[in-house]
Amino acid sequence: MRLFSVLAFGLATASAQQQAHTLTVAPGKSITLSLPARLDIAVAATKLPRVRFFAPSPDGRVFATTMYSLADNRRGAVYVLEGFDAQTHGFTKVTPYLEHLRNPNSLAFYTDEKKQAWLYLALTDRLVRYKYSAGDSAPTGPPQLLTRFPDYGLGYKYGGWHLTRTVAIATLHGRPRVYVATGSSCNYCKELEAVRASVVSMDPDGGRMAIVAHGLRNAVDLRFVPGLDGGAVFATNMGDDHLGDQAPEDTMFEIDAANRQRPTAGAAALNYGWPKCYFDGGKAVLDDTPLPMNPGEDAKTVAPKPAGPPQGDEDSVYGEQKGVAAAGTNLAAQTHTGARLPNVGAVPEPLTRCDSVPAAYTTFSPHASPLGLAYFGGESTVLANSFLVALHGASHPHIGTGYRVVRFTAGNRKPQDFITGFVRTAGGKTVVRGRPCGMLQLGPDTFLLSDDFLGAVYIVYPKK
Helix, strand or coil: CCHHHHHHHHHHHHHHCEEEEEEEEECCEEEEEEEECCEEEEEEECCCCCEEEEEECCCCCEEEEECCECCECCCEEEEEEEEEECCCCEEEEEEEEEEEECCCCEEEEEECCCCCEEEEEECCCEEEEEEECCCCCCCCCCCEEEEECCCCCCCCCCCCCCCCEEEEEEEECCEEEEEEEECCCCCCCCCCCCCCCEEEEECCCCCCCEEEEECCCCCCEEEEECCCCCCEEEEEECCCCCCCCCCCEEEEEEEEECCCCCCCCCCCCEECCCCCEEEECCEEEECCCCCCCCCCCCHHHHCCCCCCCCCCCCCCCCCCCCCCCCHHHHCCCCCCCCCCCCCCCCCCCCCCCCCCCCCCCEEECCCCCEEEEEEECCCCCCCCCEEEEEECCCCCHHHCCCCEEEEEECCCCCCEEEEECCEEEECCEEEECCCEEEEEEEECCEEEEEECCCCEEEEEEECC
């Protein structure tokens, strides 16, 4: 039997043998999740409002970001999760490390050649780093500002369009680099700044910044996987919203790898397609919708909201969002009149054909919203050589895609259900129960999973 067939059989078998677990996340509030029968799941922490991503510290603690609520995006925090109880499978101590932050979506740790550890924190308008020492309960000094990012966008109630930033650190091409993803300022437009809808990389001190990927509308997670392709950086990415409920597919890309030839000095970064190329059936397709190009243009006549089943403004995970889905989101955000924001190179011209767009590593259902990803190597038993990706779920529940964790391998890149139960149907209506977000591997078959809808952290581990 060929390797591909073996892998496909293994994934299908794991998906078929699911077992349901009912978990209490708060008094009177529970969720029932199903996952492979060889694994167990428990609630490791609760009361973490909009908990997002994790990072392991050099001294073995777990740090987690939270973004508080959609009504106030300046009350985010970083927490330390510690004192893990092997009997209850929960953390006994959850303490704030930093508070009053603007959308602290992601963080990472790095130890430099002088053995100084640093905590990198990606906020809406900036990337900062703090000196870190073992056992710190708070930073011991002010942050170093490494770079600024655009912090404006569509002015709806929770603060703008794609205001999360993601940071990852990788050693590739012989040196450490810090990677940061910045989402677009719009749904479908030509951006005014090259740093939008891109991934930049820089030295650990912020120097030698360069764009490594254009055309990623909203790459919400970046992950360095040392065990693939000599070491590779992967990004999950969301497609745009003006093509209806059945398109485009969401994507995951390998955006940098040790075995990939480094671009020559001055060479343009690879363009992953947005805004003019989207994925359908696993292939890049040219979008023939006229592209709004000028700030004063009437976007309603250029890219109208697509026809579809009737839905009210309340059909959103985020609550009532009057006007958010209007075609005006297809215009680039305008710059502030104050200090000039950073711009790295020129804004690339929208593509007119899609044959140069890199192949997606895999694709997901339209509007599934892939966020956190993790890779488990050969040391794992249940999860050997597998990717897991958290599909946050469509913002309009009637679409129904996402709301699960999926699994696939480098050999068989067709995602299969791994954890389900975050959404259900009641009375003919889709009801969102939870939204998986970030992941952190703790052991060969053990990982944390955040749920930013319920403010909970789950731990998945092998059954004894």
